[in-house]
Amino acid sequence: xxxxxxxxxxxxxxxxxxxxxxxxxxxxxxxxxxxxxxxxxxxxxxxxxxxxxxxxxxxxxxxxxxxxxxxxxxxxxxxxxxxxxxxxxxxxxxxxxxxxxxxxxxxxxxxxxxxxxxxxxxxxxxxxxxxxxxxxxxxxxxxxxxxxxxxxxxxxxxxxxxxxxxxxxxxxxxxxxxxxxxxxxxxxxxxxxxxxxxxxxxxxxxxxxxxxxxxxxxxxxxxxxxxxxxxxxxxxxxxxxxxxxxxxxxxxxxxxxxxxxxxxxxxxxxxxxxxxxxxxxxxxxxxxxxxxxxxxxxxxxxxxxxxxxxxxxxxxxxxxxxxxxxxxxxxxxxxxxxxxxxxxxxxxxxxxxxxxxxxxxxxxxxxx
Amino acid sequence: xxxxxxxxxxxxxxxxxxxxxxxxxxxxxxxxxxxxxxxxxxxxxxxxxxxxxxxxxxxxxxxxxxxxxxxxxxxxxxxxxxxxxxxxxxxxxxxxxxxxxxxxxxxxxxxxxxxxxxxxxxxxxxxxxxxxxxxxxxxxxxxxxxxxxxxxxxxxxxxxxxxxxxxxxxxxxxxxxxxxxxxxxxxxxxxxxxxxxxxxxxxxxxxxxxxxxxxxxxxxxxxxxxxxxxxxxxxxxxxxxxxxxxxxxxxxxxxxxxxxxxxxxxxxxxxxxxxxxxxxxxxxxxxxxxxxxxx
Numbered sequence: 001x002x003x004x005x006x007x008x009x010x011x012x013x014x015x016x017x018x019x020x021x022x023x024x025x026x027x028x029x030x031x032x033x034x035x036x037x038x039x040x041x042x043x044x045x046x047x048x049x050x051x052x053x054x055x056x057x058x059x060x061x062x063x064x065x066x067x068x069x070x071x072x073x074x075x076x077x078x079x080x081x082x083x084x085x086x087x088x089x090x091x092x093x094x095x096x097x098x099x100x101x102x103x104x105x106x107x108x109x110x111x112x113x114x115x116x117x118x119x120x121x122x123x124x125x126x127x128x129x130x131x132x133x134x135x136x137x138x139x140x141x142x143x144x145x146x147x148x149x150x151x152x153x154x155x156x157x158x159x160x161x162x163x164x165x166x167x168x169x170x171x172x173x174x175x176x177x178x179x180x181x182x183x184x185x186x187x188x189x190x191x192x193x194x195x196x197x198x199x200x201x202x203x204x205x206x207x208x209x210x211x212x213x214x215x216x217x218x219x220x221x222x223x224x225x226x227x228x229x230x231x232x233x234x235x236x237x238x239x240x241x242x243x244x245x246x247x248x249x250x251x252x253x254x255x256x257x258x259x260x261x262x263x264x265x266x267x268x269x270x271x272x273x274x275x276x277x278x279x280x281x282x283x284x285x286x287x288x289x290x291x292x293x294x295x296x297x298x299x300x301x302x303x304x305x306x307x308x309x310x311x312x313x314x315x316x317x318x319x320x321x322x323x324x325x326x327x328x329x330x331x332x333x334x335x336x337x338x339x340x341x342x343x344x345x346x347x348x349x350x351x352x353x354x355x356x357x358x359x360x361x362x363x364x365x366x367x368x
Numbered sequence: 369x370x371x372x373x374x375x376x377x378x379x380x381x382x383x384x385x386x387x388x389x390x391x392x393x394x395x396x397x398x399x400x401x402x403x404x405x406x407x408x409x410x411x412x413x414x415x416x417x418x419x420x421x422x423x424x425x426x427x428x429x430x431x432x433x434x435x436x437x438x439x440x441x442x443x444x445x446x447x448x449x450x451x452x453x454x455x456x457x458x459x460x461x462x463x464x465x466x467x468x469x470x471x472x473x474x475x476x477x478x479x480x481x482x483x484x485x486x487x488x489x490x491x492x493x494x495x496x497x498x499x500x501x502x503x504x505x506x507x508x509x510x511x512x513x514x515x516x517x518x519x520x521x522x523x524x525x526x527x528x529x530x531x532x533x534x535x536x537x538x539x540x541x542x543x544x545x546x547x548x549x550x551x552x553x554x555x556x557x558x559x560x561x562x563x564x565x566x567x568x569x570x571x572x573x574x575x576x577x578x579x580x581x582x583x584x585x586x587x588x589x590x591x592x593x594x595x596x597x598x599x600x601x602x603x604x605x606x607x608x609x610x611x612x613x614x615x616x617x618x619x620x621x622x623x624x625x626x627x628x629x630x631x632x633x634x635x636x637x638x639x640x641x642x643x644x645x646x647x648x649x650x651x652x653x654x655x656x657x658x659x660x661x662x663x
Contacts, residue, residue, distance in 0.1 A: 084461050086407075086468065135651045138405045138460060142598050143651065146644040149595050153637025263587065267472045274465055315476040322473030329466050330454050 027349055035347050055179035057296075059251070062179065064292035065186040066247045068285040069193050070265075071272040073240035076197075078270075079278035080206070081233035082213030083132050084141040086262075087148025088269050091238060093156055093260035095121040095245020100168035100255045101161060110173035114189075114246040121242020122235045129234030133227050148266055156257035170249035186247050190285065193240055197281055200236065209233050263318075271325040280337025282344050287336045291321065375503035377624040383511045383580070385620020386518040390573040391589075391597035392604065392612035393521065394566035400607050401542040401562045403460055407467040408447055409597065410589030411474040412570025413577070416440035417584050418478055420575050421488050437571035443474070444567025448560055456559070471590055478586040488584055514576045521569065522613055529609075538562060542607075595640075596623070599647045605657025614658055622646055 027035065050058050070092050077083045085091070095117040102113040128147060132140050156162050176185040200206050208229040211219040216226045249255045259265075272291055276284030298320075299313030309316070328335050338354070346352040391409055398406045420429075420436030427435065451466050498508050529535040537553045538561065549555055573593065578584040600619045604611025626642035635641070650657060 084464065131648060131652075135648075135655075138464060139602065139651055139655070141405065141461075141464060142602060143644075143648060146595055146599065146640070146647050149640045150637065150644045153640040154635065157636035262590070263472055263475055267468055270465060271469055271472065274469075312480045315479040318476030319473045319480070322469045322471075322476065325469035326451055326466055326473075329458070329462055329469075330451075333462075 032349075035349070038343075038347065050180055050183065058183040059179040060292050060296045061289065062183040062186045062247075062251055064289040065183065065190045066244055066251060067269065067272055067291065068190055068288035069186075069240055069247065070244035070269050071276060071284045071288055072193055072197055072281060073237045073244060074269050074273045075278060075281065075284055076209075076233055076237040076240065078273060080201070080213060081209045081230060083129075083136075083230070083233070084138075085144045085237075086141050086266055086270070087128075087144035087146070087151065088241065089260040089262060089265035090144075090148045090151030090155070091121060091125060091241035092245045092248060092265055092269075093151055093255075093257075094124050095242035096170070096249035096255045096260070097156060097162045097168060097245075098242070099246035099249045100170040103170055104168055108171060110171070110246075110250060113170075114243060117246035117249075118239045118242035121240075121245060122238040125234040125238025125241065126231050129231045132230060132234065145262075148262055152257065152260060152262070156260060162255070162257060168249075169254050170246075171253065172250045182251060186251070189243060189247060193243065194281055194285065197240075205229060205232055268321070271321050274325050275321070275328045275335050277335030277337025277340070278333075280335060280341055282340035283335050283337030286340055290336075294320075373628070374625065376505045377628045378621050379502050379505040379507065381621030381624035382617050383507070383514060383620070384624065385600070385617035386514045387573050387577045387580075387616075388593065388596045388600045388619055389518050389613045389616025390521065390569050390576075391593050392600040392616045393525065393609055394569035395597055395601045396604070396606060396609055396612045397525075397562045397569075398566050399601070400609075401538050402452075402456070402559055404452065404463045404467070405460070405598075406566065407464060407590075407594065408470040408474065409566060409570050410591070410594035411471050411478075411587075412440040412444055412567045413574030413589035413593055414478060414584075414587060415443050415474065415589075416571035416574030417488075417578050417588070418481070418586075421578070421584075422481075433575050436575045437568060440571030440574060441564050441567040444563045444570070445560060448563035452563065453556065453559060475587040475590060488578075508580075510576070510579050514580070517572055517576060518613065518616075521572070522610070525609055534561065596620075596643055599643050602647060603650050603657055605659050608657065608659040611657055611659030618658075619643070619646065 050061070070088065073091060074085060074088055077085045098120040099110075099113040099117040102116045103110065107113070128144065131143055135143055162168055172182055173185070176182050201210075208219065208224045209232070211222065211224055212226055212229055212233075219229075220226050248259075252259070272288055273284055275291075276287035295314065295317045298317055299310060302310040302313040302316070332338055334341070342352055342354050391413060394412070395406055395409055398404050398409075416436040416439060418436070419439035420432045423435045424432035447467075447470055451470055452463065455463055455466055498506055501507070529539055537548065538558050540551075541548045541553060541555060541558045545555060548558075570589070574589060577593070578588075596619055597616070600615035601612050602615070603619060604613070604615030622642050623639040626638045
C-alpha cells in the first residue's frame with residue numbers, strides 16, 4: 001500500500017499538449033529582432049495613419065478602441081465563465097452615466113469619474129451575478145435581456161441620475177481634449193485592460209473561471225467555489241464595462257439614453273466578441289478596429305455604387321456584421337482569433353503555426 | 369372604488385397579452401421541439417407588418433395581410449434552413465447568438481427597405497368599428513379579432529398535437545430526438561414545421577398589433593414584443609402551450625397594472641421593471657413556470 005502513497009517520479013515525461021505541436025525551439029537573434037519589430041511596425045503604421053488623416057479618423061478609431069474594451073467585458077462572461085449577457089447596453093450605459101454624473105455633480109476630474117464608473121459598473125454586474133447563481137444558461141440570458149430593457153427604459157431616463165431625455169455632459173481630461181489625444185488615452189486604457197485580462201487568466205481565478213465554464217460540478221469537486229468565482233467574473237466584466245462606459249461618455253461629450261439600445265450596443269458588442277473570437281483578446285481588439293473602420297469606409301465606397309446604397313450604408317454594415325457573425329459561428333468558431341492567436345504565440349517565441357489555438361477553442365460553451 | 373381603477377387595466381392587459389401570447393406560443397413551439405431560444409421571433413412579426421403595409425396599396429388590404437403572413441413564414445423557413453439546421457448539433461447558446469445575429473441583420477434590412485426609422489401609420493383593421501364598452505374601455509372589433517385569433521390558434525394547436533400523426537411526431541421529437549429518428553421521424557421536417565408555425569404565429573401578431581397601436585416602426589417586434597413574449601413563455605413554463613397563453617394574458621395585465629397609476633416622471637419605463645420583476649421572481653420561485661412540467 002505504501003507504494004501508492006509515494007510521490008510519482010519527478011522525471012515522468014510529460015507528453016506534448018494534445019493537438020498542439022509546441023516546438024520549443026528558441027528563436028535566434030534575428031528571430032527576436034523580427035518579433036520585437038512587429039509591434040513597433042504596427043505602432044508606426046497606426047501613428048502614420050492617425051497623423052496623416054483628419055481628426056475624424058482618430059475619433060472613429062477611438063470608438064473602435066472603446067468597443068474593444070466593452071467587447072472584452074462581454075468576453076469575460078461569455079468566453080471565460082460561460083454566462084451569456086444580452087443586456088450589455090446596461091453595463092456600458094451605467095458606466096457612462098455614472099461618469100457623467102460624477103463629472104457634473106462633484107468633480108470634473110475625468111480619472112476620478114473613470115474609477116467611480118468602473119466600481120459602479122462592477123457592483124451592478126455583481127448584483128446581476130447573484131441572480132446568475134440561481135438561474136443558469138439560456139434562462140439567465142433572458143434575465144440579462146430584461147435587465148437591459150429596464151436600464152434602457154427606466155434607469156437611463158431617471159431625471160435625478162441622467163438628467164432625463166436631455167442627457168448629461170461628460171467633458172474630456174484637459175491633456176487629451178483633442179480627438180487625437182483622446183485616441184491616445186483610449187488606447188492606453190485598452191492596453192491596460194488587455195494586460196490585466198492577460199495576466200488575470202494566468203492566475204488561479206482565471207483558471208477557476210474556465211473550469212466553471214467547462215463544468216460547474218467538476219469545478220466544485222476540485223475545490224473551486226463556484227459562486228465566488230462566478231461573482232468575481234461578473235465583477236471583472238462590470239469593471240471593464242464601467243471603464244468602457246466612461247470612455248464612451250467622454251468621447252461623445254454628452255450621454256443620452258437613446259445611445260444605449262439593445263441592437264446598437266448589446267448585439268453589436270456580442271457580434272464583435274463572437275467574430276473576434278471568444279477567449280481571443282487579440283482577435284476581439286483587432287476586429288473592433290476592423291468593425292469601425294468598415295463602418296466608416298464602406299459607406300464612402302458605397303457612394304461609388306449609387307445614392308440609395310450610400311444613404312443606407314450604415315444599415316448595410318449592420319446586415320453584413322450579422323451575417324459575418326453567423327458565418328463565423330457555422331464555419332470558424334474561433335473567429336478572427338484563428339489568425340491573431342498564432343501571431344500572439346509567435347511573439348512569445350514559438351514558431352508561427354496556424355491551426356490549433358490551444359486553451360479551448362470550441363466556440364461558445366455554456367451549459368443550459 | 370379600487371375595482372373601477374383596476375378593471376380597465378385588466379381589459380387592456382388581456383388584449384395586449386393576447387398578442388404576447390401569439391408570439392410566446394411560437395417561442396414555446398421552437399423551444400419544446402428543438403431547445404432553441406429564438407431571438408429572431410420578434411422580427412417575424414415586423415416582417416409581416418412590413419409585408420402588409422408595403423403591398424396594401426397595390427393589392428388591397430386583405431390580400432396584403434396574406435402577403436405579410438406568408439413573408440413571415442418564408443423568413444422563418446429560410447432562417448431554419450440556412451442558419452438553424454447547419455448549427456443544430458452545436459451548444460444551445462451558439463444557436464441563441466445565431467438567432468440574435470439573425471435579428472440584427474433582419475432589423476437592419478428593414479431599415480434599408482423601410483426608409484430608416486420612418487413611422488408607418490397603420491389605420492386599416494380587419495373588422496372596423498367598436499364592439500362594446502367594457503368597464504369604460506372601448507373594445508374595438510380588431511381587439512376582439514386578436515383575442516379570437518389566440519383562441520383559434522390555441523384550440524387548433526391542441527387538436528393538432530392530440531389527433532394528428534405529425535403533431536405526435538413533433539411531441540415525440542421534443543422528448544427524445546434520437547429515439548424519434550430511429551422510429552422514422554425526420555427531424556429536419558419537424559424542425560421546419562415548428563419554425564414555419566412560429567413564423568405564422570409571429571406573422572399573425574405582426575399584422576394584428578399595428579392597427580391597435582395605430583403605427584409602427586422598424587424593429588418594433590424585437591423592441592415591443594420579444595421580451596414580454598419570452599417572459600410570458602417562461603411564466604407559463606417554456607414548454608407548455610396553454611402556459612404560454614396564460615403567461616401572455618397575465619403579463620399583459622401585470623404590465624397595464626404597473627403603468628396605470630405611476631406617472632412616467634416618477635418612474636419611467638414601469639412596464640419594463642414589472643417584466644423584469646415577474647421574470648426574476650418566477651425563475652427564482654418556480655422555475656418550471658405556472659403550467660410547465662419540466663424545468
